[in-house]
Amino acid sequence: xxxxxxxxxxxxxxxxxxxxxxxxxxxxxxxxxxxxxxxxxxxxxxxxxxxxxxxxxxxxxxxxxxxxxxxxxxxxxxxxxxxxxxxxxxxxxxxxxxxxxxxxxxxxxxxxx
Amino acid sequence: xxxxxxxxxxxxxxxxxxxxxxxxxxxxxxxxxxxxxxxxxxxxxxxxxxxxxxxxxxxxxxxxxxxxxxxxxxxxxxxxxxxxxxxxxxxxxxxxxxxxxxxxxxxxxxxxxxx
Numbered sequence: 041x042x043x044x045x046x047x048x049x050x051x052x053x054x055x056x057x058x059x060x061x062x063x064x065x066x067x068x069x070x071x072x073x074x075x076x077x078x079x080x081x082x083x084x085x086x087x088x089x090x091x092x093x094x095x096x097x098x099x100x101x102x103x104x105x106x107x108x109x110x111x112x113x114x115x116x117x118x119x120x121x122x123x124x125x126x127x128x129x130x131x132x133x134x135x136x137x138x139x140x141x142x143x144x145x146x147x148x149x150x151x152x153x
Numbered sequence: 154x155x156x157x158x159x160x161x162x163x164x165x166x167x168x169x170x171x172x173x174x175x176x177x178x179x180x181x182x183x184x185x186x187x188x189x190x191x192x193x194x195x196x197x198x199x200x201x202x203x204x205x206x207x208x209x210x211x212x213x214x215x216x217x218x219x220x221x222x223x224x225x226x227x228x229x230x231x232x233x234x235x236x237x238x239x240x241x242x243x244x245x246x247x248x249x250x251x252x253x254x255x256x257x258x259x260x261x262x263x264x265x266x267x268x
Contacts (some may be wrong), residue, residue: 049193076259082158083244083259084196108233130195139248140186140209143195 042067042133046144053121054152061116061147062133072134073114074141076103079127087129090114101125126151154181157247157260158227165266166235174230174263178247185228186257187220190242202228235267 043066051053053059065071072091073134076084088099095107114131127150156176167174174234178185183204188196192234198212202222211221222228232239244266 044195081261083159083261084246085259086257132195139184139201140198143197144195145195 042135042142043144044131044133044144046131046147046151048128048147049145050148052150052152055123056120057116059116059121059149061129061131061149062106063116063144065114065133066112067112067133069135072111073105073107074132074134074139075099075103075114075116076132076143077101077127078130078146084130087116102146114126121149121151123151123153125149131147136147137152157182157245157258159243159260159263161263162261163264163266165268168236169234169268172232172235172239172265172267174232174243174245174265175227176183176230176245176247176260177227178206178245179249179258182247182249182258184248185222187230188229188244188246188249190262191246196244199230217218231255232265235265240265240267 045061047063074089075087076107078084087103088097088108097130099104103118107114127148130146131144134141160175180211187204190196198215201209205224212245215231218229242262244262245260248256
């Protein structure tokens with residue numbers, strides 16, 4: 041069975057600063073990897089996904105993530121954070137041909153003006 | 154194209170009452186998934202349904218919880234005799250095909266509070 045670890049419960053950054061949110065996964069084969077964002081009181085929105093191919097994945101809202109097999113990681117990055125990026129971010133891993141992703145517990149991003 | 158719709162957005166029930174949560178999938182989607190989110194936790198899968206069929210209910214508690222997705226109308230998640238521990242956010246997602254987890258589109262959730 042797969043599992044996901046998001047080691048940081050809260051991250052605080054200043055507006056305009058760069059951002060990296062960590063995600064480590066455990067899965068025996070090549071996983072499907074996702075990052076979702078959840079704004080307060082809202083559902084989850086898919087930011088980006090990795091299935092295969094180029095290990096650097098571009099997503100919406102200026103986010104990107106890099107799959108590093110050797111480190112079992114899929115960290116999310118953004119070069120310059122905006123106040124509207126404040127939200128909860130979830131990493132998820134899915135097995136191939138599985139319809140159910142496993143979610144991490146989330147990282148709460150706080151953006152200071 | 155409307156997204157996944159859930160209602161009510163907020164639901165308050167006393168212990169012992171029944172809670173009914175509704176989910177209307179995106180147009181053209183025939184697969185529905187229900188998840189539960191407890192405070193400061195990620196989403197936990199509960200059940201996966203297609204029209205008139207339960208495909209996977211491995212995440213559903215064995216008692217008091219049931220789900221359906223009838224031929225006509227929304228999917229319903231039903232919780233009988235609610236207890237305080239049922240207080241959570243319940244999210245529905247839909248997808249156009251089954252067998253691939255990457256095209257799930259989430260609704261805004263129903264926040265259930267049991268008093």
